[in-house]
Amino acid sequence: MKILDWYILKRYLFTFLMMLLLFIPIAIMVHMAEKIGKILSNDVPFDELAMYLLNFTIYFANLLFPLFLFLSVIFFTSKLANNTEIVAFLSSGVSFTRFLRPYLIGATIVAFLALMLGMILAPKASKGFNEFRYKYLSRNKNIQDTQDVYRRLSDNEIVYVSNFDPKSKNGQNFTLEYLEDNKLKYKIFANNIRYVEEDSLYRLSRYYKRVYDTNGNVTVESENSIDLKFSFDVDDLTPVNYIAETKPYGELVDFIDKEKRRGSPNIGRYEVVKYKKWSLPVSVFILTIIAVAVSSVKRRGGMGINLAIGITIAMVFVFFDKIFGVLAEQANFSPLIAVWFPNVVFGILALYLLNNARR
Template identity: 70%
Template sequence: MKILDWYILKRYLFTFLMMLLLFIPIGITVDLAEKVGKILENKAPFGEVSLYYLDFTVYFANLLLPIFLFLSVIWFTSKLANNTEIVAFLSSGVSFSRFLRPYIIGATIIAILALVLGMFLAPIASQGFNEFKFTYLKKNKKIQKTRDVYQQINDNDYIYVSSFSPAQKYGQNFTYEHFEGNELKYKIFADNIRFIEEDSSYRLTSYVKRTFENGKEIVEKERRKNMIFPFELEDLTPVEYAAETKSYFELLEFIEAEKRRGSPNIGRYEVVLLKKWSIPVSIFILTIIGVAVSSIKRRGGMGINLAFGITIAMIYVFFDKIFGVMAEQSNFPPIVAVWLPNLLFGILAVYLLKNAKR
């Protein structure tokens, strides 16, 4: 690697690191100023608060990593352009493609970091971040009930509940069905179901069990009955951030299990899975766009390049969020929702790069 490559690569990585070190403390300060009242009110231990902000750092660094990188590329490339260093490089016989090579090397290093972060480290941080938020920051908020939960627990068992309150661990109109092959063996009804934490059982009110044997129906009724079922409380209260807390291979297994259960949240889970690959790719795309728009010395200086870069970043985030929500809440294909912004901005990167070479 030549002196030019080392020079640009060091500036690339150093500016990116400085961008993280600048914005993450600002984010922590703003978040702490907003939530310090609830933290003190709910008496969150200092150790848990410290772990929360460590998780907060990893969680948002993973979420905003491409944007931080994009702004840092525009920042230091604009400085190179304003100092006429890029003109000197290109005038010495270096082609624009050759000038771009250290940027691609730097993008590869950051993309590998993003891949490891998204697949293995960010899920751990997301678990701690969300658990602290729901334990201390949303403790006194009214939690909405889940409604019309229908789940396939395994190959033979299905459950249904018309509504379930996570706060009270209490549901209404519970049904449990057990099949063997295509034959219904028994069915359990209850007006109410409540989770008992002491022994991890469920208390059923107005319990009715219908067993089907040899063409006969046996009916069993009790006013109240405690039972242990082969499903978890989370099956009645689907957690929205469940996919975010799982590593890549755990998430693959989780999605397959949820598909067998007929979960309505498959779109949300697949968006999380696909973004683990799309974010590293977006790093290359945004790096090329950043170099293309900031490698030209402009009359307005770095301010014009930064304004243009921030506008592109906002549009990218807008498309990413809009398509993500569409995939989560409709039948819009998750693979299209995740990769379409990269495709559109990839085309923009090629166009801007061709103009920059001229």
């Protein structure tokens, strides 16, 4: 049986690799055809474009990793079924569960690769991909929350800016509250705040400060203009929307903890990214089982019927994944449930189809 295991495992990995090599160049060509006008009009340097395409390849592969695997398993398993090879395997006394073993070994290999890709390579690729996209292809899109910025920068500091421009590093109606033991120690107001990069200082216009002592007395300070050094960076005020995608897992966990303390409104978006790093490898096993259960039966319509069923299931999976992801990012829906719900639903479907396939 080891020969048959090795035979199926080789077909599993080879077909998956061929699926990647087939679809990724197509995706690159379609993407280039759509964006070529903007690339030429912006005089994009060739080395930046080449790096962007490399990052796009990794980003695209990570995004659709399970679906490529799903379709590849359906494709080669349907060929086995049409050639009556599966019937020969099972007729020799091999159980369907035993027949499934090389598929699960292959899924383990692919799931490990997906885990490493999501934890290490994909964040770097996502950073390069998004930076290029917003620099050359989507210049007019707002990638940062710049209105009514409210952030708890530390256990002691709370900052508010009504409007902040990341390009000019200039903000309006700035307020900073400093607390100790939940008691307000001082409060700073300014009509305008601007980061002076060469001095690493913040220039405040129409500065006004209230200092509260232990007896409840208030001391007031005011200046027309003053330069101060704060403990926060400019990027802490308005992080880019895609920042969670650009961080390796360890940094992402620390970043989310820090953002929770700061009262960031984007926690749902960040946690969706975190949970997907774990849910993606699990979906590899679920989709592999579904693909084998669907395509191991020889049908009258041949491979086309199996592929049609597989594509339908894949589209429903993507639909669930996107809908619940948006709910978690833009509503008070649990990110944990949003990310894992498709896996739970399709996991139940996988068990049902596997039970029928055994019969």
